[in-house]
Structures are given as structure tokens and as C-alpha cells.
Amino acid sequence: MVKCVENQIPLRIVLAKVGLDGHDRGVKVVSRALRDAGFHVIYPGLWQSPEAVVRTVADEDADWLGISLLSGTHMTLVPRIVEMLRAAGLDHVGVLVGGIIPETDVPKLLELGVARVFGPGTPMAEIIDFLRAHGSRTHA
Amino acid sequence: MLDDLLARFGKRDRLALARLLTLVARGEHLDAIRLALAAADSAASRPAPPVVALTGNAGVGKSTLVGKLAEYLRGQGQSVAVLACDPQSPLTGGALLGDRVRMPSRPDDLGLYIRSLAAVSGNQAVAEHVELMIRLLAGFGFDVILLETVGAGQGDTAVRELADVVVLLVQPETGDELQWEKAGLLEVADVVVVHKADLAGAERMESQVRELLTLPGCREITVLRVSSTKQQGLAELWAAILACPRHDARVGDARALLRRAQQVLAERFADRVQRVGPVVDRWKRHELDEAQAADELLQLLIR
Numbered sequence: 463m464v465k466c467v468e469n470q471i472p473l474r475i476v477l478a479k480v481g482l483d484g485h486d487r488g489v490k491v492v493s494r495a496l497r498d499a500g501f502h503v504i505y506p507g508l509w510q511s512p513e514a515v516v517r518t519v520a521d522e523d524a525d526w527l528g529i530s531l532l533s534g535t536h537m538t539l540v541p542r543i544v545e546m547l548r549a550a551g552l553d554h555v556g557v558l559v560g561g562i563i564p565e566t567d568v569p570k571l572l573e574l575g576v577a578r579v580f581g582p583g584t585p586m587a588e589i590i591d592f593l594r595a596h597g598s599r600t601h602a
Numbered sequence: 603m604l605d606d607l608l609a610r611f612g613k614r615d616r617l618a619l620a621r622l623l624t625l626v627a628r629g630e631h632l633d634a635i636r637l638a639l640a641a642a643d644s645a646a647s648r649p650a651p652p653v654v655a656l657t658g659n660a661g662v663g664k665s666t667l668v669g670k671l672a673e674y675l676r677g678q679g680q681s682v683a684v685l686a687c688d689p690q691s692p693l694t695g696g697a698l699l700g701d702r703v704r705m706p707s708r709p710d711d712l713g714l715y716i717r718s719l720a721a722v723s724g725n726q727a728v729a730e731h732v733e734l735m736i737r738l739l740a741g742f743g744f745d746v747i748l749l750e751t752v753g754a755g756q757g758d759t760a761v762r763e764l765a766d767v768v769v770l771l772v773q774p775e776t777g778d779e780l781q782w783e784k785a786g787l788l789e790v791a792d793v794v795v796v797h798k799a800d801l802a803g804a805e806r807m808e809s810q811v812r813e814l815l816t817l818p819g820c821r822e823i824t825v826l827r828v829s830s831t832k833q834q835g836l837a838e839l840w841a842a843i844l845a846c847p848r849h850d851a852r853v854g855d856a857r858a859l860l861r862r863a864q865q866v867l868a869e870r871f872a873d874r875v876q877r878v879g880p881v882v883d884r885w886k887r888h889e890l891d892e893a894q895a896a897d898e899l900l901q902l903l904i905r
């Protein structure tokens with residue numbers, strides 16, 4: 463595992479807004495903050511299907527996938543995406559979940575292979591530090 | 603690891619293609635990848651796919667039009683690879699790559715490949731090593747390669763050398779005059795698209811562009827009105843692109859050589875330079891035709 467040193471090889475992270483939720487303010491704020499922290503953020507837009515997300519991650523050779531979704535859909539959509547990533551040979555891609563996830567579901571998501579769940583109001587510094595600490599599992 | 607990647611690439615493994623593009627974007631293993639591609643190229647006798655660059659100011663609709671063209675071409679059964687460049691922050695190295703938002707999402711369609719790239723800001727219109735990425739995509743077998751630049755700027759002259767055809771997008775403006783910078787940009791274009799033709803002022807913009815193109819020294823350039831929103835003019839645009847004489851691979855080298863020759867000439871003949879202006883002036887006043895003016899200039903140099 464390599465760590466992403468600032469101003470060296472930037473990590474590539476796909477930030478996907480999955481499901482029918484039409485608000486992209488939050489994900490745009492995160493996108494800008496990650497860009498300003500030196501990451502390469504790939505933003506494919508609203509209303510992404512799990513299939514579209516996986517295709518984007520594959521073709522963009524992303525190191526990380528950040529999924530933002532509405533509470534209530536996470537226990538169906540996240541497992542599907544994780545399963546599809548695995549089937550596509552993309553298990554090396556780290557998965558983060560953002561949104562209002564009930565406390566009780568967090569361990570379940572982590573169990574599935576999600577690296578971390580960030581609730582609303584998580585300080586950006588926490589997300590940035592997490593990504594910097596974990597770097598890329600893609601490139602040795 | 604690289605050998606394994608290249609072997610998988612040879613078997614048309616899409617993940618291997620994606621990873622090789624990443625390596626190239628980072629400037630890693632360039633020579634080895636070039637070598638492998640050269641070997642593969644000489645084995646296959648496929649003609650090189652057309653490489654079409656779309657350039658123009660931020661917000662003119664490059665991504666949208668690339669997306670519409672890609673869908674049009676998919677409809678014709680052609681496979682399409684897109685390289686979409688967005689600017690990278692010179693301070694942090696970070697980038698927000700958002701061109702995909704405007705492009706079609708076709709997760710089940712393996713005939714469309716979209717890759718977002720960060721271009722170091724400054725006067726570069728595209729990401730570094732794009733020429734090798736184009737060769738990778740060609741080697742993978744895509745029929746057409748579309749290249750979106752970060753926006754119009756000085757770096758566009760480099761795009762001329764990368765692409766077979768350069769399409770410059772302009773849009774109807776609220777201002778009165780076509781911006782002067784854009785007039786300069788006409789030099790790099792093979793096709794000028796007046797985009798967003800569904801908006802008021804498109805005809806006006808078209809005639810302004812045509813007017814500029816009648817100035818002496820301009821090449822033959824096709825001007826077209828296109829609306830991505832209304833899906834109008836796409837077939838015509840593609841026909842115009844195909845009608846452009848494709849640049850030979852050696853044209854780029856020849857151009858570099860010419861530039862160098864011009865430099866050498868400029869240095870050697872610095873003392874006679876003041877005599878060039880009057881010749882050009884007489885040509886502008888139509889006292890000399892092009893051949894006569896060229897002849898006089900040559901005489902200046904040979905003496």
C-alpha cells in the first residue's frame with residue numbers, strides 16, 4: 463500500500479450520487495474540498511445506477527469510490543454495488559459511504575467490506591485524513 | 603507486473619487498458635508501453651482510428667457535444683473512446699473532473715469508453731502524454747477517439763499535432779463582437795461549430811465567423827450550426843469531420859522542423875527583416891499576388 467504524498471501521484475476517487483435523491487449540494491461540497499486537498503475527484507452526476515457507478519469506477523481506474531445516498535436505500539444499494547465491484551474484478555477499490563445511516567446499520571456495511579461510513583456533518587479533515595492514511599490499494 | 607498488464611491488454615482486458623492509461627497519465631513506464639504498442643501495431647494492419655479534438659471556451663458545451671457525437675457514432679455501430687480533460691490546480695495538484703456529468707451513461711455498452719483526465723494548468727490544453735493514451739485506445743481497437751480539451755487557450759496548437767481534426771466550438775454571445783482571441787483560435791480549427799444553435803444569435807455568430815474566415819491567409823474551414831439540446835446538426839458535423847484531410851503522422855514532425863527552420867532564418871536574416879514588412883504590405887494592398895510576394899521574400903533571403 464502506498465500513501466498519497468501531497469503533490470505526488472494524486473488518488474483518484476469517484477464520488478457517486480446513487481438513487482433517486484436529487485440533491486447534489488453535499489456531494490459537491492465534498493468534491494471541492496477533496497480537490498483542494500489534492501485529490502482527483504471524478505464526479506459522474508446525479509441519479510447513478512449501481513451499474514453505471516461500477517462502469518465509471520472500472521473505466522476511470524479509481525482507487526476509491528464514495529457513495530452518497532439517502533437513508534432507507536443504503537441496505538439494498540450498497541450491498542449490490544459492493545457485490546458488482548467484486549464480480550467486475552474491482553475488489554481493490556476502497557468503498558466509502560456517506561449519508562444518514564442509522565447507527566445499527568454501520569457495522570453491517572463495514573461487514574460487507576465498506577471501509578468507512580461518514581455521517582452528515584463529518585468534518586472534511588476527517589475524510590481527507592482517512593484517505594491520506596489509507597492511500598491506494600490499487601498501485602503498489 | 604507491466605508484462606502481465608500488457609499481456610492482458612493484448613487480450614482486450616478493459617481493466618488492463620484502464621490501468622495502462624493511469625500509468626501513462628503518471629508518466630510511468632512510457633518507453634516500455636510505447637515499445638509494446640509499436641510491436642503490436644506492426645503485427646496488426648488496422649488503419650489508425652480518427653482522432654477528433656473538441657476545443658472552445660469553458661461552458662461552450664464541449665462535453666455535451668462529445669456525448670452527443672459518441673451516441674451518434676454508437677448508433678452507427680462505431681466504438682468510441684473519449685478522453686475528457688479538466689484543469690488541475692497548480693497549487694494542490696487536485697482536480698475536479700466533471701465532464702462525465704454531460705456525457706451519456708451506458709453501463710452495458712462496452713463500445714463506449716470514457717476517461718477523465720487532469721491537465722496541468724498553464725498553457726496546456728490537454729493532459730500530459732495524451733498522445734500515448736490515444737495510441738493505447740487505438741491499439742485496444744476503438745473506431746473513433748474523441749478528445750475534449752480543458753478549454754481554448756494557447757495550448758491548442760499542441761492539439762493540432764495530436765488530433766487529425768480539430769473542432770472549435772463557439773456559442774451565440776450577448777456581446778456585440780466576436781472576441782478577438784477567438785479569431786486567433788480559428789487558426790487551429792478544421793471545423794468551427796456554432797454550438798447551442800437553439801439560442802438566439804446563432805445565425806449572427808455564424809456570419810461573424812464566416813466573415814473572419816474570409817480574411818487573407820485563412821484556410822478553408824467548415825462552419826456549422828449545431829444544437830446538442832435539440833440534437834440538430836450532428837450527422838452534418840460528423841460528415842464535415844470525415845471530409846477534413848486527415849493529417850499524416852509525419853505532419854507533426856514536419857511542422858516542428860518548419861518551426862526550427864523559421865527560427866534559423868530569423869536569426870540569420872535579422873538584418874533584412876525590416877524589408878519583409880513592405881513586401882507584406884504590398885501583398886495586403888493586392889499590388890502583389892501570393893506567388894509574387896513569396897518570390898520577393900525568397901529573393902530577400904537568397905541574396
Ligand SMILES: Nc1nc2c(ncn2[C@@H]2O[C@H](COP(=O)(O)OP(=O)(O)OP(=O)(O)O)[C@@H](O)[C@H]2O)c(=O)[nH]1
Binds near residue numbers: 658662664665828829
Ligand atoms: N441551449 C443549449 N445549451 C447547451 C447545449 N449544449 C450544452 N449546453 C449547456 O451548456 C452548459 C455547459 O455545457 P458543458 O458540456 O459542460 O460545457 P463544456 O464546454 O464541456 O464546459 P467545461 O468542461 O467546463 O469547459 C450546460 O449547462 C449545458 O446544458 C445546446 O446545444 N444548447
Ligand SMILES: [Mg+2]
Binds near residue numbers: 700750
Ligand atoms: Mg466539459
